[in-house]
Amino acid sequence: MTTVALKPATMAQALTRALRDAMAADPSVHVMGEDVGTLGGVFRVTDGLAKEFGEDRCTDTPLAEAGILGTAVGMAMYGLRPVVEMQFDAFAYPAFEQLVSHVSRMRNRTRGAMPLPITIRIPYGGGIGGVEHHSDSSEAYYMATPGLHVVTPATVADAYGLLRASIASDDPVVFFEPKRLYWSKDSWNPEEPQKVEPIGRAVVRRAGRRATLITYGPSVPVCLEAAEAARAEGWDLEVVDLRSLVPFDDETVTASVRRTGRAVVVHESTGFGGPGGEIAARVTERCFHYLEAPVLRVAGFDIPYPPPMLERHHLPGVDRILDAVGRLQWEAGS
Amino acid sequence: MTVMEQRGAYRPTPPPAWQPRTDPAPLLPDALPYRVLGTEAAAKADPELLRLLHAQLVRGRRYNAQATALTKQGRLAVYPSSTGQEACQVAAALVLEERDWLFPSYRDTLAVVARGVDPVEALTLLRGDWHTGYDPYAHRVAPLSTPLATQLPHAVGLAHAARLKGDDVVALALVGDGGTSEGDFHEAMNFAAVWQAPVVFLVQNNGFAISVPLDKQTAAPSLAHKAVGYGMPGRLVDGNDAAAVHEVLGDAVRHARAGGGPTLIEAVTYRMDAHTNADDATRYRGDAEVEAWRDHDPILLLERELTERGLLDEDGIRAARDDAEAMAADLRARMNQDPPLDPMDLFAHVYAQPTTQLLEQETQVQAELDAEAAGPEGAGR
Incomplete structure (x- = not known):
């Protein structure tokens, strides 16, 4: 396989590379969605794939999300491995019935006879100045649907490694791409041998002793920034990047919170009914006697996603995270 | 050039990007439902096929009656009967080659059985011991789809995938009149036509x-x-005319197999029973309407044709009924056995590998089962 230098390597480029490598390695991998062919996707993640693999492997579909996912189900039934692009978080909703009623259940419905290895890529989250319907964090809906894996990278290397693992998975994976991080770069080098990351394992992004920030996707860099700022104030914070909401890595999260005794869950999704409630409950159930304070949440407010000129008031930022850390009952305990 | 300057030279033209597309005329359906039985076209029909259709219709009618009876005996949770629609059910199964795929809705268990799936396995969903009782790959029959029209895009995707792989496979998808109002019906039609x-x-x-x-x-x-x-x-097509449904379906399947793309067929039929055993049809339709359809019954139409032409006699009819009775007796006997149930199945197939959370929940149910098995004395509290 030829290696093409992609410099500077952004998360979007790592995702492109993952798709390309998966398509080259396995002829059953098919990319499909709106504008993914000739245009290369509105975020250019599928750039060049139609040219390299042909329009039968990277297909511009009609503009109909239920149809895209519904036909992908049939393709998977016949042994293909579709990778579906939903153009934006809020544009994935028309496909919700196919996802909930069929994609998530087909393996279970058929006692394992008919698995559906479909990857559903959804650009999600805010912070890019998008107008209404372009900035939702919809992961809680999918987390609440048994049979789906829900995965989201926060680093360029994970974007590659987790997308390869998702495409290789025999279970359907909802792959949330933090669109705010599409243009982010880190030390990922496309010319080095690439690593496929296992689905279902969280990682400690930053080790710390005083409290754990539990987060994922677009909020990971924000939490790392908050941890850096906290150090100046004498707080040594750990940051756990979940990477996979389903399966949930209780082991890594529990071990971290038992070490630190305090935890704040951070995400853009709404707080009420959002992932943080589940995570806080799980932490409390497993770490009760280790906790010095209740698990707090810093989440998006319980409002429809705001217009772009107001979104900075909605998104969890460094100050709001540090504020929550400050409320972890330091006076009462250690 | 300004509008005033070009005035003299102006000629109305179509919008620049506009081009004529498909000519709609050849796509239009006939004004009346196509019929074979009782018409001149019947003479061209293969007598063997007509006799086979007859035997299958009689069998199908008996199957519907038996399944409905099983709901009354508490052996099925619910049964949406296809009584009156047997011609569509049977023809759909018979026109397909083994390598083809059938995509049924919840009312189509008869088509599933006629395709060769074991009747007990076809009724698993409606008995309630699991959601699908048969391996879809064994007879190339997708699971019965309960959410309306959602199976149609699956059929399109499967047919598309087969074509991409160079396989000579056709998918036949079943849907009802209500299902045509669903968005998935529209999207499936559109994808099918765009992808041919x-x-x-x-x-x-x-x-x-x-x-x-x-x-x-x-x-x-x-x-x-x-x-x-x-x-x-x-x-x-006249959906109660088994020969007509078989012919029209067969033409469409051959057309698709030859690369001609999809066809939409409307078969005009009638649901003689209520929606399910739990429904009361007298609340929304009168006896007169139902009675009118009794004279247009699919078995009656075919039997009349066959007997008038000397292709079927009393012995033949009796043989078909005996065969149907034997099928019903076997179904009854097997459905009167309690199905094996394993609560551990609840967790076994959610994912390829159960998550740690599911393993914990499985352990919990196993402990509950162990406590049940031990009885009140065995229980620790």
């Missing part, structure tokens, strides 16, 4: 979506006319 997928859509227009009649469902000239808007041919 080898798929055939059979709409069984049985008059009602539970209680709602067709005139509250659509203002289309016919459901078959909907095909034209997608650029595929629409065919209208």
Whole structure:
């Protein structure tokens, strides 16, 4: 396989590379969605794939999300491995019935006879100045649907490694791409041998002793920034990047919170009914006697996603995270 | 050039990007449902095929009656009967080659059985011991789809995938008149036509979506006319004329297999029973309407044709009924056995590998089962 230098390597480029490598390695991998062919996707993640693999492997579909996912189900039934692009978080909703009623259940419905290895890529989250319907964090809906894996990278290397693992998975994976991080770069080098990351394992992004920030996707860099700022104030914070909401890595999260005794869950999704409630409950159930304070949440407010000129008031930022850390009952305990 | 300057030279032209597309005329369905039985076309029909269709219709009618009886005995949770629609059910199964795929809805267990799936396995969903009882790959029959029309895009995707792989496979998808109002119906039609997928859509227009009649469902000239808007041919057929349904379906399957793309077929039929055993049809339709359809019964139409032409006699009819009785007796006997149930199945197939959370929940249920098995004395509290 030829290696093409992609410099500077952004998360979007790592995702492109993952798709390309998966398509080259396995002829059953098919990319499909709106504008993914000739245009290369509105975020250019599928750039060049139609040219390299042909329009039968990277297909511009009609503009109909239920149809895209519904036909992908049939393709998977016949042994293909579709990778579906939903153009934006809020544009994935028309496909919700196919996802909930069929994609998530087909393996279970058929006692394992008919698995559906479909990857559903959804650009999600805010912070890019998008107008209404372009900035939702919809992961809680999918987390609440048994049979789906829900995965989201926060680093360029994970974007590659987790997308390869998702495409290789025999279970359907909802792959949330933090669109705010599409243009982010880190030390990922496309010319080095690439690593496929296992689905279902969280990682400690930053080790710390005083409290754990539990987060994922677009909020990971924000939490790392908050941890850096906290150090100046004498707080040594750990940051756990979940990477996979389903399966949930209780082991890594529990071990971290038992070490630190305090935890704040951070995400853009709404707080009420959002992932943080589940995570806080799980932490409390497993770490009760280790906790010095209740698990707090810093989440998006319980409002429809705001217009772009107001979104900075909605998104969890460094100050709001540090504020929550400050409320972890330091006076009462250690 | 300004508008004033070009005035003298101005000639109306079509919008620049506009080009004529598909000619709709050849796609239009006939004005009347196509019929074979009782018409001149019947003479061309293969007598062997007609006898086979007859035997299958009689068997299908008995199957519907037996399954309905099983609901009354508490052996099935629910049964949506296809009594009156047997011609569509049987023809759908018979037109397909082994390598083809059938995509049924919940009312189509008879088509599934006629395709070769074990009747007990076909009824698993409706008995309630699991969601699907058969391996879809064994007979190339997708699981019965309960959410309306959602199986149609699956059929399109499968047919498309087969074509991409160079396989000579056709998908036949079944849907009802109510299902044509769903968005998935529209999206499936559109994808099928754009991709020229080898798929055939059979709409069984049985008059009602539970209680709602067709005139509250659509203002289309016919459901078959909907095909034209997608650029595929629409065919209208008498759904109680087994020979006609078989012929029209067969033509569409051959057309798809030859690379001609999809066809939408509307079969005009009637749901003789209520929606399910739990429904009361007297609340929304009168006896006179139902009685009119008794004279247009699919078995009656075919038996009349066969006996008038000397292709079937009393012995032949008796043989078909005996065969159906034997099938029903076997089904009854097997459905009267309690199905094996394993609560551990609840966790076994959610994912390829159960998550740690599911393993914990499985352990919990196992402990509950162990405590139940030990009885009150064995329990620790």
